[in-house]
Amino acid sequence: MDTSSPASPANGSTAIAARNPRPGTVLRTLAAQKSLLGLLALMAVISVLSPHFLTTENLLIILRQTSINAIIAFGMTFVILTAGIDLSVGSILALTGAVCAALIGANFSLPIVLIATLALGALLGAVSGLIVSVGRVQPFIATLVAMTVLRGATLVFTAGRPIDAGEGAAADAFWHIGGGYLFGVPVPVILTGVVFLICWFVLSQMRFGRYVYAVGGSEQVARLAGIDTGRIKVAVYAISGLLAALAGIVLTARLQSAQPTAGTSYELDAIAAVVVGGTSLMGGRGTLFGTLVGALIIGVLNNALNLLDVSSYYQMIAKGAVILLAVLVDSRGKATN
Amino acid sequence: MTKVLLELRNISKTFGDVRVLDRVGLRARAGRVLGLVGENGAGKSTLMKIVSGIHRPDPGGEILLDGAPVAIASPRRAMDLGIGIIHQELNLLPGLSVAENIFLGREPRRTSGRIDWRAMRDAAAELLRSLKQDHIDPRLLVGRLGVGAQQMVEIARTLSQRAEVIIMDEPTDALTDVETKILFDVIRHLKSDGKAIIYISHRLGEIFAECDDVAVLRDGRLVHEGLVADLTEGQLIHQMVGRAITDQYPYEAQPAGPVRLEVRNLVAPGVAGVSFTAHAGEVVGFAGLMGAGRTELARAIYGANRLRSGSVLVDGKACRLRRPRDGVRAGIAYVTEDRKSDGLIQPHAIRTNMALSALPALSPGGMVRRAGERAVVADYMRRFAVKAPDMEAEVRTLSGGNQQKVSLAKSLLTQPKVVILDEPTRGVDVGARREIYTLINEMKARGMCILLISSDMPELLGMSDRILVLSRGRVTGAFARDQASQHAIMERAVA
Numbered sequence: 001m002d003t004s005s006p007a008s009p010a011n012g013s014t015a016i017a018a019r020n021p022r023p024g025t026v027l028r029t030l031a032a033q034k035s036l037l038g039l040l041a042l043m044a045v046i047s048v049l050s051p052h053f054l055t056t057e058n059l060l061i062i063l064r065q066t067s068i069n070a071i072i073a074f075g076m077t078f079v080i081l082t083a084g085i086d087l088s089v090g091s092i093l094a095l096t097g098a099v100c101a102a103l104i105g106a107n108f109s110l111p112i113v114l115i116a117t118l119a120l121g122a123l124l125g126a127v128s129g130l131i132v133s134v135g136r137v138q139p140f141i142a143t144l145v146a147m148t149v150l151r152g153a154t155l156v157f158t159a160g161r162p163i164d165a166g167e168g169a170a171a172d173a174f175w176h177i178g179g180g181y182l183f184g185v186p187v188p189v190i191l192t193g194v195v196f197l198i199c200w201f202v203l204s205q206m207r208f209g210r211y212v213y214a215v216g217g218s219e220q221v222a223r224l225a226g227i228d229t230g231r232i233k234v235a236v237y238a239i240s241g242l243l244a245a246l247a248g249i250v251l252t253a254r255l256q257s258a259q260p261t262a263g264t265s266y267e268l269d270a271i272a273a274v275v276v277g278g279t280s281l282m283g284g285r286g287t288l289f290g291t292l293v294g295a296l297i298i299g300v301l302n303n304a305l306n307l308l309d310v311s312s313y314y315q316m317i318a319k320g321a322v323i324l325l326a327v328l329v330d331s332r333g334k335a336t337n
Numbered sequence: 338m339t340k341v342l343l344e345l346r347n348i349s350k351t352f353g354d355v356r357v358l359d360r361v362g363l364r365a366r367a368g369r370v371l372g373l374v375g376e377n378g379a380g381k382s383t384l385m386k387i388v389s390g391i392h393r394p395d396p397g398g399e400i401l402l403d404g405a406p407v408a409i410a411s412p413r414r415a416m417d418l419g420i421g422i423i424h425q426e427l428n429l430l431p432g433l434s435v436a437e438n439i440f441l442g443r444e445p446r447r448t449s450g451r452i453d454w455r456a457m458r459d460a461a462a463e464l465l466r467s468l469k470q471d472h473i474d475p476r477l478l479v480g481r482l483g484v485g486a487q488q489m490v491e492i493a494r495t496l497s498q499r500a501e502v503i504i505m506d507e508p509t510d511a512l513t514d515v516e517t518k519i520l521f522d523v524i525r526h527l528k529s530d531g532k533a534i535i536y537i538s539h540r541l542g543e544i545f546a547e548c549d550d551v552a553v554l555r556d557g558r559l560v561h562e563g564l565v566a567d568l569t570e571g572q573l574i575h576q577m578v579g580r581a582i583t584d585q586y587p588y589e590a591q592p593a594g595p596v597r598l599e600v601r602n603l604v605a606p607g608v609a610g611v612s613f614t615a616h617a618g619e620v621v622g623f624a625g626l627m628g629a630g631r632t633e634l635a636r637a638i639y640g641a642n643r644l645r646s647g648s649v650l651v652d653g654k655a656c657r658l659r660r661p662r663d664g665v666r667a668g669i670a671y672v673t674e675d676r677k678s679d680g681l682i683q684p685h686a687i688r689t690n691m692a693l694s695a696l697p698a699l700s701p702g703g704m705v706r707r708a709g710e711r712a713v714v715a716d717y718m719r720r721f722a723v724k725a726p727d728m729e730a731e732v733r734t735l736s737g738g739n740q741q742k743v744s745l746a747k748s749l750l751t752q753p754k755v756v757i758l759d760e761p762t763r764g765v766d767v768g769a770r771r772e773i774y775t776l777i778n779e780m781k782a783r784g785m786c787i788l789l790i791s792s793d794m795p796e797l798l799g800m801s802d803r804i805l806v807l808s809r810g811r812v813t814g815a816f817a818r819d820q821a822s823q824h825a826i827m828e829r830a831v832a
Contacts, residue, residue: 205707
């Protein structure tokens with residue numbers, strides 16, 4: 001009985017299905033549960049291998065280390081749901097982080113810095129979105145260009161050197177965003193939770209979210225149904241850019257400085273989280289919850305491999321293998337349906 | 338009786354809890370055409386997918402080929418066994434040539450391993466000649482052929498696999514009358530060659546004209562098997578739906594209301610200056626041959642194709658139509674002829690598909706009111722008699738007729754004033770057809786104005802209050818209901 005009957009688990013998960021409003025609810029729930037099961041299994045195995053793993057302290061470390069990738073991956077989920085891809089998030093993170101550090105250093109007040117940085121991220125994303133929707137350039141190419149150009153812009157802006165955010169009037173308050181705790185929980189983790197809830201609400205409860213799924217499901221159908229598909233596309237890239245900027249703020253705050261090479265290859269981790277979470281690169285199918293689980297799987301794995309003293313060379317191999325495994329399990333589930 | 342080439346015994350298929358096929362048996366004989374009929378959702382396609390190796394039957398069933406039991410584990414295996422299927426949707430690669438498509442994956446090779454292009458072209462030409470299709474150049478890209486010619490390429494491909502059993506799933510749906518005639522010639526030719534042909538069609542006229550045997554599926558069961566000659570059309574319909582359909586076109590006369598839609602001098606891609614008015618509670622039929630500009634006219638009125646000049650007025654108000662969104666807002670709904678690629682998001686749920694166009698109304702302030710959405714969708718599913726496990730079922734799992742109902746419901750949910758139905762019953766069986774006609778009457782009664790585009794002449798004559806004939810992008814004829822006849826319409830359509 002290896003081929004799971006689609007009916008029996010579906011019945012067992014109606015309660016969850018009712019909460020999850022996505023298209024193809026049952027299937028998606030299954031996929032999300034599968035990656036959740038994977039996460040739990042992974043954690044069980046590691047807790048046997050290392051006594052240091054299942055401690056509150058270590059779990060909080062994992063959450064904090066996962067937060068940046070998770071925040072970026074939430075934005076990536078929007079883009080991938082429209083059958084797009086955003087390769088520029090790492091570069092946006094670097095550029096916005098540098099601008100943020102410079103503004104803090106120039107003694108601007110914290111709220112202004114944060115708003116300006118987030119707005120910059122959204123704007124940069126929106127430009128990619130415009131290139132995709134109005135310019136009709138493939139998302140891969142458009143954001144590859146953005147990735148290259150913005151990395152260059154970051155190097156120009158920083159003159160290739162780190163920008164210190166440790167001075168300035170707001171520096172102390174700023175540091176808390178990356179390194180502080182609230183009720184014993186790292187602030188980045190709380191931020192991740194808040195962003196997750198907002199994104200979940202937008203995707204599953206709002207009209208906009210439906211349109212995101214519709215555009216990815218079939219752009220042609222969406223257009224004929226009266227949806228302004230161009231606007232939706234610009235919006236998802238803007239969201240992705242905005243969240244990349246938020247990740248940039250968190251990283252810069254934590255390190256107290258912005259590195260010109262920050263965020264390099266972060267886009268791949270984010271895409272991996274989305275895919276491991278069961279979202280289809282073809283668009284139209286996937287869940288934000290899956291992405292959260294996907295990001296956690298990658299985070300737990302990184303943490304465990306460190307705990308187990310695996311060399312960083314082997315870590316990359318292991319990570320690749322786990323991503324492949326997750327995707328195989330997921331596509332197997334779809335095939336039997 | 339000739340030899341039985343393919344025999345199915347006791348074939349059942351269950352998806353989840355749903356039993357789609359229930360102990361079906363079937364025999365296809367050499368040199369005979371077996372018509373397979375049934376309502377949408379009766380299980381025809383599933384049965385054929387089992388025969389062609391896409392689905393596996395439940396344990397207990399048997400497939401015999403030439404009297405020997407076989408297991409058909411994959412489409413490739415079906416091909417090797419000599420079972421060819423021509424799908425409803427053509428499975429050709431438009432960017433490859435005719436010859437490449439015919440021999441895809443089985444290209445003749447030289448000893449060096451390189452493809453022998455000349456041999457391939459010659460073999461393709463030979464196949465096409467055997468189908469009397471010499472005019473199709475094997476070197477042409479398939480994407481440049483018409484649908485009819487593409488169908489011939491599909492058949493040639495099937496023949497090149499030395500298929501003895503050939504399944505055709507609604508092959509004439511996309512064909513013009515001339516192309517259909519050619520197809521029938523080909524079928525007769527295949528018959529005389531001793532092939533067994535399974536012919537699936539909703540067009541009962543074709544079943545009576547072209548088939549020798551007929552098998553009727555209803556709700557996953559075989560309810561009748563026998564000679565076509567032993568049945569009347571009425572009996573066959575009765576077998577299919579399990580009830581007698583007395584009147585195929587339940588037209589209801591109704592006094593026309595005020596002018597709802599006014600189209601003035603419309604010029605758009607494929608439309609060369611069209612003017613007409615349509616009233617509330619009126620069905621205006623659009624007749625015309627393929628390429629006459631009917632779909633183009635519909636798309637222009639809806640805002641999907643750009644207007645070059647002219648205007649469209651709904652309830653006397655001029656509409657700015659640049660995008661489909663403008664059409665939706667102006668109260669115009671368009672039910673597309675191609676529900677697969679334009680109408681519905683196949684992998685999404687019935688609920689989200691149905692609600693898609695009407696989402697602004699269902700989500701005040703941007704938030705989707707889930708309870709309201711469910712209630713509306715449930716209501717439409719009941720009224721339209723959509724056959725599905727529930728509203729979360731993926732649209733692609735539904736039969737053609739049920740998909741069409743979802744597509745229709747999606748458009749009506751926007752509370753339109755003008756509804757354009759483009760080939761609403763294409764690929765839809767008798768029972769669901771009848772339900773769609775009833776819905777048209779309901780829309781009429783609610784004061785909507787309906788533009789009915791159809792290539793099915795009896796349907797057009799049966800349901801329209803008025804018929805406009807289009808030819809080369811212009812209106813070439815207009816008939817009141819009682820003056821219209823097939824002959825008169827055809828005369829204007831070729832004008």
